Amino acid sequence: MEANEIQALRAATSGTAERIHFNNAGSSLPPDVVLETVIGYLKEEALLGGYEIEAAYKSPLENVYASIGRLINASVEEVAIVENASMAWHLAFNAIDFQRDDEVITSEMEYVTNLIGFLNLQNHQGIAVKVIPNDARGNFSLSALEEAITPRTRLIAITQIPSTAGNVLPVAAIGAIARRHGILYLVDACQSAGQIPLDVKEMGCDMLSVTGRKYLRAPRGTGFLYVRKEVQDKLKLLFMDGHSTKAVTEEGFTLRDDARRFELYEKNRALVLGLGKAIDYALAIGVDRIWQRIQYLAGLMREKLAALPGITVHDSGDQQCGIVTFSVAGVESTDVKARLAAKKINVSVGKASSTLVYMNKHHLTSIVRASVHYYNTEEEIDELCANIMAILS
Ligand SMILES: Cc1ncc(COP(=O)(O)O)c(C=O)c1O
Known part of the structure; x- marks a missing residue:
């Protein structure tokens, strides 16, 4: 540049x-245009009414999903907008139907939220957690990962860029191993979104969690979760409201066909628009x-x-x-x-x-x-x- x-x-x-x-x-x-987008929407909301302005902004709000899709090479059906990366990660991780003695493999660079998630299920559901140490040069060891995999390995969960270290994990090479063994793969891309080009297909990941406020330059309180279409029905939802479903009767309900089943209806629409604007800004620069x-x-x-x-x-x-x-x-x-x-x-x-x-x-x-x-x-x-x-x- x-x-x-x-x-x-x-x-x-x-x-x-x-x-x-x-x-x-x-x-x-944030770029000034992101700030102006958020403030502009909030003002209109206050003057015209929350539901009325939402209807007027139906298409710009919908376009945010398309922007996220372009950022990570996913379809709009694979994206859920949430408040932050921790929420996105927990929605994905805790939706996996773990059985006692299932194994999760992670790295020594994993973020604290995720570590707590592992320990929680270790305590409550008896899963086992294996941590792959970096090699002597500080690189993630692909050979150690291969060796750690057993028939009980259910998930590989990796943070692409750690919170307190300057290295980048080889997410695509890890994904190739996960695919070869048919193991679910969850990537924490909280620090990498907006910093590194992301392509969920190249990474071979099933789920990806992102926050808006870091390298994407979006407002605080924004984030998203990617869930590959093919795994959506294999995950069990933690939280639901009417928005998560396409039909409800007194006897039961049918979930929506896309990743928005992971969202709840109510969210800050001004911030969602700000997230979309920030992503478009990054994509325009490249x-x-x-x-x-x-x-x-x-x-x-x-x-x-x-x-x-x-x-x-x-x-x-x-x-x-x-x-x-x-x-x-x-x-x-x-x-x-x-x-x-x-x-x-x-x-x-x-x-x-x-x-x-x-x-x-x-x-x-x-x-x-x-x-x-x-x-x-x-x-x-x-x-x-x-x-x-x-x-x-
Ligand atoms: C690597 C990594 N993952 C996840 C998170 C959590 O993000 P959030 O605060 O948006 O939940 C952070 C926050 O610093 C992080 O650095």
Whole structure:
């Protein structure tokens, strides 16, 4: 992406003028057009009535499903819009009809929500959880996965980009193994949507969970779940309302034929439109171009941080992403964050609990997480480094 394009994209994002935002893995700055879409709808809703405005926006609201479909190469029948990635993940995971002693295989990079989901069913339903450790280079081990699979393996559940580490898991290669063994495959794409091109067919996944507010630059409180058409009828729903069904009698009900059976009727329509607008915005730029730019900026940041005395960059693995994690010798991560915030630089602190197995293995209690998006600049990276030098001196 050329400098003038970046400047235009920054000009269309008011937040970039206010601060240096390196907390994109927490929540990105939305484009102004996303904000205007949400506020515009809310105003019309207040003036015209919630149901009346929904009817007027029937087609733009429907188009959000098509936008999600284009983003991940799925059909509109395979998409459910929900409030966040944790909800999407739990709706999928807990819908699997696990039997006692069924096995779930995951990686050491799995997100805390998902780990809690595994432990919950381990306690209540007697499933077994196997965690594949990374190899010495910090890569997910495909051979260890192959070896861990048994006739009892029911699910492979993987987080594509961990919350507190900069690596990317080989989701398509894992999917190929899952397909070959006929095992269900659930991908947490919370940090990867909007950062990396996603194609559910290429990944070979059955279910995929996403949040809106991170690399997609959508409003908070948005997310979606993808469920492959062929597996929808094999899953048992956790929650239902009239919207989940196509017919109800006093004796029973028939579920809808698409993934919207996983949704409940009531949701914030303004935010849904904002999600659609943010996805269209990313698609117009091109997620492949976004991914190139993010890798370039994150590589630069890692290189510059690693050159500073007293800084340890923790990211490992052959494929790295926009999340840069590091420690500053002798300074707590929370202090680093606070001192940078005082200079109008946003970073976040990654706690051990977020990616528990990996953090424990590396004896990390917390890390500083500086996550870049395409709208960040080389000058902002220099500013971050200069301020970290000041903290060190
Ligand atoms: C890898 C990963 N998965 C899932 C989540 C949960 O997303 P949400 O807060 O939208 O439920 C996060 C949030 O930070 C995450 O980093």
